[in-house]
Amino acid sequence: MASHGVPRVAETAQRTEAQRLEEERQIREYRDLEELISAKIAERQYTLEVLELTSKLLKKNPEYYTIWNVRRRLLIYGLFSKPSDSSSHLTASPNSSLTDTTKASSENSSSSTITTSGASTTTPQNPAFPNRGRNGTTLDLIRGDLEFLFPIMVKYPKCYWLWNYRLWLLQEANESLESDIARELWNRELILVGKMLVKDSRNFHGWGYRRKVVSELESPKLGGRSMVESEFEYTTKMIHGDKGLSNFSAWHRRSKLIPRLLDERNASDETRRQFLDDEFELIISAMYTDSYPYQQSAWFYYQFLMTTLTDYVGHGSITPNFTPEDRAEYVTRQLVILKDMLDGAEDCKWIYNALIDYTMALCRMEERKPDLDERQDCATWLAELRKLDPDRSGRWDDLEKSLRD
């Protein structure tokens, strides 16, 4: 998408004549390739040769989504259905040309797209399940394509179409290969996405892809079972990784896994209480080290933990059987910890903000108005917030109003 973070190297230098000619040549080459693919597809040449041509083009321009779609059609209407000798020219269904976009599109599974495409022609086999088994060309093609994609993804890790195409390939594998073979492919994806997240531990495409891969590997159709324990461990590893505690992507994932993790462990009330204590301990000790009390990722995770106590309806809870008194006790304890934390971090706005939020939350939980001390404390903390963070003065104005009500 456009140019993100591309510094301008030299002042709008005029191209030399040689550079101009070279660029002209590159444009010609690129457009010739485009036209060649178009012409071959118009002739319904669904061959490996054309697949190669699309590879060449996509290496030059991985954002060219229509060519990724051409590639999908080459595979499902031609190549997947062929015997291993795939040099012959097959006539595909007349509907499946470049412009065939008539299929029911709200359906997720690409197998449904295949079966509705009207296999009424000379295509030799039902293209949906041509080579169900271990040695078919379908597996080779999928494997080959996954390998082709990897270096492009490393180079363009934020290109939506790449992640999307990759997922489509694997879903094709689910449809046309035996489940143990498909599972093997998905397993390798977990390693791949691990590598991608090592390169950029905040890449949200990567985290999203990981979620999908895991949910496939857990699914009964691939003979899977829950991976919540290993995924939880993964977030622990990431939190202690390069971006460390400022890796909010990892904290976020952790927040989503915890309720399920405890359910699947059949955790007792006592275990859950201990779990919550440990998570508080983890985040608070993090805040005491390095510069973390000033980093917002840690505070948002802290907010998550507090939310399970204060807004316990509607959010995955850690301690569902806590009584209102238990909850109030925990919040009170946190208020003490926060006040202690101010010592030496008097310039940390996050602490003041948390103190006000959770003092007010405690009053709501106990269905009472703030007492005089609490009101005075809040006023003092609010004054600090205004001083430390004048950019958000409009927010502090609204907060002040809400304190008055």
Add this chain to the structure above:
Amino acid sequence: MSLVSGPGRAGGNALPDELQLVIEPHVKYIQSLDTRKDELEYWLTEHLRLNGLYWGLNALHLLNRPDALPRKETIDFVLSCQADNGGFGAAPGHDAHLLYTASAVQILAMVDGIGELEKRGKEGGAMAVGKYIADLQNRETGTFAGDEWGEEDTRFICCAFVGLSLLKLLNLVDLDKAVDYIVSCANFDGGYGVAPGAESHSGQIFACCAALTIARRLDKVDKDKLGMWLSERQVEGGGLNGRPEKLEDVCYSWWVSSSLSMIGRLHWIDGGKLSRFILNCQDPENGGLADRPGDMVDVFHTNFGLAGLALLEFDGLEEVDAAYCMPKKVVERVLGPEYYNYS
């Protein structure tokens, strides 16, 4: 419309103390974009052409220069991108996708050309476009796929609602289900991600808030929590980032502040500081805006930077609608004055 970046570079040190919005250079920059066919990048960005036309045209409208691109050629180009299934691709011959279909409808709305769909569009006119969009709804979950290949993302709900509402065909889809789906994407921090379980991201938050605005269901948003998270996107220098601990970028001047505006909390950030950051991303001589001062300008950041300024009611810019990212005037002309009188 070219998506080629440059030639300009955003200022940073050469700007005078008193920052100004340059208008004429931006207009010229956008007008020049389609003349750069001798650059390889022009061809490499063809997959964004229709979006690019929307970005450029919207920027021109906000600059009060709606006629700076020729109307007839604009409509001709949009219609040339329509596929047989009613949807629009990025350029002629490219496959239809919701991302471009929404841009096509927005462009037609801006040039008062929606009626051209009946006259010169594919058979079925506006209804063909509406049906294309409606067929992409997953009727079980309520969400939308981007195209026939099934990728789902909350951005596509926004594209669908923008397109359908401007065509007055929202009745073709199950709004309640789509709204429920958006609610299922909400996180503890009040934000939204690409799908249930995904991390909050300002771009997705914009998409979800815009969809909820159009569906009149902003009551579903936890406005204080979301407002707090969004306001923390403003960094020291005044710019906004998209997620915690990321770099600021001019495009988030739009995604974040429009979301804050939709939930009534735009005053939770420092608008003056943000304006200065955006102005610093201009190339005052050659026109255009970049993601950050010192980087290459492009039409994407030009649009979203100017839209951010317009939202902050910067002097000399048209009022912008936070959900549609189009001039309010246009939205009002298409949807009628009652759209803004809704309570």
